[in-house]
Amino acid sequence: MPYKHKIAEQIAQVVNLDLATVTKMLETPKDQKMGDLAFPCFQLAKTLRKAPPVIAADVAAQLTPALQEAGVPVSNLQVVGAYINFFLDQQAVARDVITAVLTQGENYGAQDLGGGAHVTIDLSSPNIAKPFSMGHLRSTVIGNALANLLEKMNYSPVRINHLGDWGTQFGKLIVAYKLWGSEEAVRENPIPELLRLYIKFHEEAKAHPELEDQGREWFKKLEDGDADAEQLWQWFRDESLQEFNKTYELMGIKFDSLHGEAFYNDKMDRVVNELEAKGLLVEDEGAMVVKLDEYDMPPCLIKKSDGATLYATRDLAAALYRQDTYKFTKALYVVGNEQRLHFRQVFKVLEKMGYEWAQEMHHIPFGMMLKDGKKMSTRKGKVILLDEVLQTAVDDVKKVIAEKNPQLENQDKVTEQVGVGAIIFHDLKNYRMNDINFSWEEMLTFEGETGPYVQYTHARANSILRKAGYVENTAVTLPEGALEGPESWAVVTLLLNFPHVIKRAADEFDPSVLGKYIIDLAQAFNKFYANVRVLAEDEAVKQARLQLVAATAIALKEGLRLLGLEAPAEM
Structure with a gap:
């Protein structure tokens, strides 16, 4: 078509x-x-x-x-x-489109562009022992939606949660735990307690700067394999992951790999040795770097003057490991816009090393989640916790459903689907490069351009089909006048564009292309329903209109699924 x-x-x-x-x-x-x-x-x-x-x-x-x-x-x-x-020819097009959607069902819009090739997607990647904040939401939901979109294009996405589980902050946390922590408090409430200790360390360090030295010493012990330091680090990591997994489960997000920064500790020598062997590593003010003058970029730091490796070294090691393991066709890094230079440097170093596949590595930047117009900071305690936001959204939806539809079956499940969906959709309807200001009012409004509005439209379409006793039928015949008029045609043309929209969203690595589309489809459908008598007296006309309703429900459900939202049949 x-x-x-x-x-x-x-x-x-x-x-x-x-x-x-x-x-x-x-x-x-x-x-x-x-x-x-x-x-x-x-x-x-x-x-x-x-x-x-x-x-x-x-x-x-x-x-x-x-x-x-x-x-x-x-x-x-x-x-x-x-x-x-x-x-x-509206009749011919409507017949073709509705037939295609009803016949293909959830496969409508699928295209074999990837041939099953692997695409690694670095997403979410929260820091261990810190709360999963609203600041991490963007990487998580954008990355998950891109994985779904690429899967629809017949790529095999590899969802990688590159956990922030290494660095000086763990030395600081160990110091804080030994001074002010208790095992019981951490086990009872892991993330909030570890956050309290982290914030307290920075507050105390203002008056006692020697704490910073102690933090560095304990991290050095961790790097050197000290048993006490390793045991505490592993415990902080396990407790954190357990908490994170509750949030991921609520959002319906799974990962194929949880290899974080620590995993690459024994893989960085390969990078340094290879750079030396290829004559790319040079000394610069005591540090070892790869020069990138020809790209008008500052040098990429590989080793500090004290011999410590850096983020770039780790990301180079990760890229080599992932190519060896997955033979990826593309590698995506869904990381904030402020890391743009870092990834440009890493990709260029890999190109200079002679790896042609580096040209298919893409940084997928996005704007910040702001609070009162400012960046959120864990260190200063100015952070909004994602699980609290999700729970508040679910509680709000519960009140609305209890008031509007108290007889609804599976109320708990539906309120979860709609509440979580409201948060995810609020992010994904926005162009990913835009900053988003955290606002309870805008996020939890269940009218207008929101996830619950699209979900409700899908539920309404299903309700119409149920009440009409609609039986699935892929043989589409359109009697004269059944789908005439601008309202019907608007829905048909949007359904026609569904495969193009999915491909564009995948090509541009931008889920908002699909987010905006399903808002348009929901609005067009509601206009159609308000202006066209679906349950017409003529049985053939009624059947044709019900088939358009069924096709719309399929496209809305699949569009929501690709963005990471559920589509309840009743609300």
């Missing part, structure tokens, strides 16, 4: 341009009265040496029989100035 492609093929033959150029030139008019597609002829004026309106008329005259012969369902061609406007 790629009508745009078929129309572009016919235009390309008539105007003697390549298919890619014609496809780019084809536009979708903002006003439906101007057709479903439009082709501007201004660009042809130079080569054909005619006025664009004359060219448009000539091309249209040749296209009419060509389109008919090729079986492209165009009901009308109009020349308006320099534009050729194409009006699709």
Whole structure:
């Protein structure tokens, strides 16, 4: 059903341009009265040496029989100035689209672009012994949605939670625990207690700077394999993961790998040795670096003057390990925008090492989650905990459902699906590069452009089908007038675009492309339902309209699933 492609093929033959150029030139008019597609002829004026309106008329005259012969369902061609406007045959298109959605079900929109190849996705990656804050939400939900979208394109995503489980902060935490902590308090409430100790360390260190030295000493012990330090580190890690997993479970997110920073401790020598062997490692003010002058970038630090390795060394080791393990076609790093330079440096170092696959490594940056317009800080205790936000959202939904639909079955499950969905969707409907200001009011509003609105629309479509006693039927026949009118056509054209939207969201690594689309589809469907009598007296007309409702429900459910949301059948 790629009508745009078929129309572009016919235009390309008539105007003697390549298919890619014609496809780019084809536009979708903002006003439906101007057709479903439009082709501007201004660009042809130079080569054909005619006025664009004359060219448009000539091309249209040749296209009419060509389109008919090729079986492209165009009901009308109009020349308006320099534009050729194409009006699709609404009956034929509606029949094709609804048939495709009902036949393919949740597979509608799937495309074999990846051939099953692996794509590693570095996402979430919270710091051990610190709370899972709203600041971590973005990497988690964007990364998970991208994994789902790429899976739809027949890639095999490898979801990697590159945990922040190494570094000087663990030395500080060990010091804080030994001075002010208790095993009982940590076991009872792991993350809040470890956070309290972490914050207390920084407060006390202002008056007692020697604490910083003690923190560094304990981290050195940890690096050297001290049994006491290792035991505490492992315990902090296990307790933290147990807590994190509750949040991941609530959000329906699973990982294929939990290898964090510590996993690469014994894999960094390989990087240093290889860089030395390839003559890429040079000394700079006592440190060992890889120069990147030719890319107008500062040098990439590999080893500090005291011999300690850095984040870049670790990320290089991780990239080599992942390529060896997964043979990835692409590697994505869903990490905040402030790390842009770091990843540019890492990718260029890998290229200089001679690894061609480095060209398929992509940093997927995103804006910050702000509180009162400012970045959140764990160290200063200015943090909003994600599990608290999720629980508050669930509690709010519970109140609404208890009031509006107290007889609803599986109330607890549905309130969880809608509450969690509200938080995820609030993030993913925004272009990922935009900063998002944390706001209870905006996040938990269940009207307008929200997850609950889309979920409710899906539930409403299912309710219509249940009440009508609809029986699944993939044989679509459209009686005259069954789906005429702008409201029906708006839904049909959006369903037609579903595969294109998914591909674009995957290509651009931007789930908001799909987020905006399902809002549009939900709004178009509600307008259709408000203006068209679905349960018509004529049985054939009623059946056709119910099939459009069923197709919409399928697309909404699959769109929500790709973004990481559930789609309750009742609300």
